[in-house]
Amino acid sequence: MRYEPISNELFIQNRKNFMAQMKPNSVAAFNSNDIYPIGADSTIPFQQDRNIYYLSGVDQEDSILVLFPDAPKPEHREILFLKETNPHIAVWEGEKIDEEKALQIAGIKTVYWLKDFHKIFHELMSQSETIYINTNEHYRAAHDTETREDRFNKWLKENYPAHQVAKSNPILQRLRSVKHQLELDTMQTACNITEKAFRRILKETKPNIWEFELEAEIMHEFLKNRSRGFAYTPIIASGKNATVLHYIENKHQCKDGDLILFDVGAEYANYASDMSRTIPVNGKFTDRQKQIYNAVNRVKKEATKMLVPGTLWAEYHVEVGKLMTSELLDLKLLDKADVQNEDPKWPAYKKYFMHGTSHHIGLDTHDYGLLHEPIKANQVFTVEPGIYLPEEHIGVRLEDDVVIQENGEPFNLMRNIPIEIEEIEDLMNQ
Template identity: 80%
Template sequence: MRYQAINNDLFIENRKNFMAQMRPSSLAVFNSNDIYPTGADSTMPFQQDKNIFYLSGVDQDQSILVLFPDAPKPEHREILFLTETNEHIAVWEGEKLDKEKALEASGVKTVYWLKDFKKVFHELMAQCDTIYINTNEHYRANVETETREARFNKWVTEAYPAHQRAKSNPILQRLRAVKHSLELEVMQAACKITEKGFKRILDFVKPGVWEYEIEAEFMHEFLRNRSRGFAYTPIVASGNNANVLHYIENKAQCKAGELILLDVGAEYANYSSDMSRTIPVSGKFTKRQKEVYNSVNKVKDLATQLLVPGADWTEYHKEVGKLMTSELLDLKLLDKADVQNENPEWPAYKKYFMHGTSHNIGLDTHDYGLLYEPLKANMVFTVEPGIYIPDEGFGIRLEDDVVIQEQGEPFNLMADIPIEADEIEDLMNK
């Protein structure tokens, strides 16, 4: 892979923490993602399943990880199954991991070739009572494609009906939500690449540029800094396009006097960054644009201070709603009657700020995390309030990625990315 290898201490500790929560006499299986076809002989670029990567660091298709902490044979407590590399594969696709390189990446000492999986797996299943299966239970998941993991789960249920089954997901949700220091280093690297992209486009934007040209400038900077590209489909939304929350066409020409809402983030080593900034096409905000911009920035700063260990997710969003309501009253977008007569199920502020303020971020842009449990130190969240005013032709969203600390305010991984309105203007007009 093009990124700097991650110290395998991370994956060794992740496996240790996962296995500590498994039932006695149980094993767990994790499969890589498929390479998905697009038509004829074309495929999408491979992206590894985040759970097998989290537990092994292996970034290769057709990989399987088996964890069996109570295995009678010590060498079977952690096993990787990989495609056997050969000269033909090396010439046509590039060399795959051999056993030595797999150990170096993952810290797993036992590596078998994939052709031996069913024989070895049958031996293991005869020695255990429970199998942990890996399912995607993210609260926003909407999966219509049958994954390699889903096919395996179907097969193992039919082939071994007498075994008890358990879910890996609740363990992974808790483990992945709290970041290791090595993960934070990688996420900081992703944010630094995003910073470089943003500073690049501040020199580039002017009236007449097209949204897709701005997208291209980001991609150029991301690729030259060892990123695979965007962590998610980028939003480059000028003028009223910013009032479409998931505008991804990026096809309009940017006009003088408009604002551009940018929601972009670099991927690095499978980890995501997620940034939103809003900048003036002409290099200067109007008085009204700056007024709204500063209100959004104020809410972002105050909301960030609420992300502390022990905080309740639902109450956090209620408090942010109060902060936003106060700003909307000051901006004359709401009046007291709007607030007094609001529907508690859809408060008045939702007319101008209709999405959530924060989400977990990590290996996935919308990362794992059980939102009904209190927040903990070393969880990483976005903070992304916005105000959207179609009648005035602009929308503003500002977003940083922050790490909850044991004491004090969260640490902002994007602290070096310009955000103050005056600084944005100065950089665009230098």
Template identity: 65%
Template sequence: MKYDKIDRNLFIANRKKFVQQLAPKSLAIFNSNDIYPISADSTMPFQQHRDIFYLSGVDQEESVLVIFPDAFDEKHREILFLKETSELIAIWEGEKLTKDAAFETSGIKTVFWLEQMDTIMKALMAQAENVYINTNEHTRANTEVETREDRFIKRLQNEYPAHTYKKAAPIMHSIRAVKENTEIDLMQNACNITEKGVRRILNFIKPGVMEYEIEAELMHEFLRNRSKGFAYTPIIASGKNACVLHYIENNQECKDGDVILMDFGAEYANYASDLTRCVPVSGKFTERQKAVYNAVLRVKNEAQKMLVEGTWLHEYHKEVGKLMESELLGLGLIDQTDIKNQDPDWPTYKKYFMHGTSHFIGLDTHDVGSWTEPIKANMVFTCEPGIYIPEENLGIRLEDDLVVQKSGNPINLMANIPIEAEEIEELMNANVHA
């Protein structure tokens, strides 16, 4: 792994939170992700399943975590099953976790090789009445591809049909949403790496630069700072491309007079950052571009003040809509007649601001968490209002990552990243006047 070692006490604390919500005589199982094939013998780079990482810190394929707090044998209350390493594997693939290294990583004392799993599971399942299985219940998940977890669940339910099966997802969504201080520190590190990327490209952007060249500069900066790279597919959208919400081609020339919308973030230790900034290709906004920019910034600054403990997200988004409506009136993009005749289910402001303002962020960019309960302290959210005007080839979105507090304004993990229009112009032109 590129990242520095994480204190195993984080994973010990995470498992304790999970166990507190289990029914009696319950066993829970978490699998690592597959290494996904492309074709021939090519594969995608391995990405660990966030749940097993959250509970164990194990960042390796073919790993299984079993949690059984009521197991008769105390040694079986937490078990890691790992792919057995060897000299041959070390030569061809590199070092894998030994049993000692797994304990140092996770704090789990009982570690077996995978080949022992079937035998041990028979003894454990004989004692358990309930089994918590780990299905993907993110509301935006695409579950077409069968995962290692899916295959395991099918086999388990076939072999042990008399058990009661329960969902681990609601527990994981609840506990993962509220971050430990160590997690916030890891996210701050991801945001700090993102800041370095921003400062690098502000000196690089000029007319004639290609969008993919900006992406390459960012990747260079991320990798040299112990990140694997982007936390999600980056958006580098100049001119009219900025009005395509999920534009990822990044293959156009950045032209004088255009504004570039850049939505990207570094990952660090599997934790995501998520930033959006908009900059003028020429180094200076036009009067109209700056007016739209500052309107979005005002909405963002007011919206993030509402991200306090006790806020309901559906009410929050309605209030942000009112802020945006006022700004669009000021920009002349809508008028009072539009508001009077609007569809309550699709308010008129959504013509120019059609997406939500905030989402959970953590181990996943669109992290797990409940949208039907009030938010709590130490949850982390993005705040990302935008205005998109295709007829003006202009799209502006501004986004930071914010830690909710019990009261008062949230902590902005991206507070050091330039966002004021004047500061961006100043930094972009610093070398010109040097």
């Protein structure tokens, strides 16, 4: 791994928190992700399943974590099953995790090779009554691909039909949404790398540069700072492209007088950052661009203040909608009749601001978190209002990542990333 190791204190505590919520006499299993083929002998670069990583810190393929808090044998209460390594594998693929490294990374003492999994797991199942399976139940999840975890869960139910089945997901949704300080420190590192990349592109942006050239500049800075790359597919959208919410082609030339919307974030140690900024190609905002930009920035600032413990996510979005409605009325993009006659299910402001304002962020860009439960301290949210005017070729979105505080306004992990018009223009024209 290229990133600095996270203290195993985090993973030890995460497992304690998870096991404290398991039913008596139960086992939980978590699998690493597959390495997915592209064609011939090519594969997509490996990315670890977020749940096994959250509970162990193991960032390696062909790994299984088993938790059995009530195991008759104390050494079987936490077990890692790992791919067996040998000198041949070390030559071709590099060193793999062994018992000593597993203890350093995860704080787990019991390690077996995968070839022994079925024998040992059968023993554990004969001593337990309930099995916790790991399923992805994120509200945005929509995948057709069968994962390693899916295949494991199928095998489990076929071979141990008498066991009660429970779900790990409800426990993890709550645990993962509230961040440990070590997680917040890691996310701050990801945001700091994103800041470096943004400051780099402020110097590089000029008329006729291509969107993909700017993408390359960002990636350069990410890789140079020990990030694996983008936490999600980057959006670098100039002119009218910025009014397409999920424009990811990044293939057009940036024209004098246009704005460029950047929605990018560095990944670091599997943790995500998520930033949006909008800048002028030529280094100077027009008066009209300033009007739209400042309206979005005002909504962002006021929306951020609302993110306090006890707030309900759905109610928060209603209040942000009111802020945006007021700004759109001042801009004369809406009139009072539009608001009076609006459909409550799709308010008038949605014509120009059609996406949500905030989502959980952490190990995933759209991280785990139960949106029907009140917001809690140490959860991390994005704040990302926008205004999109296709007929004017203007799209503005501004986004920061903020940590909910027990008292007071959220702490902005992106507080040092330029956002005010004057600072952006000054940096672009130095």
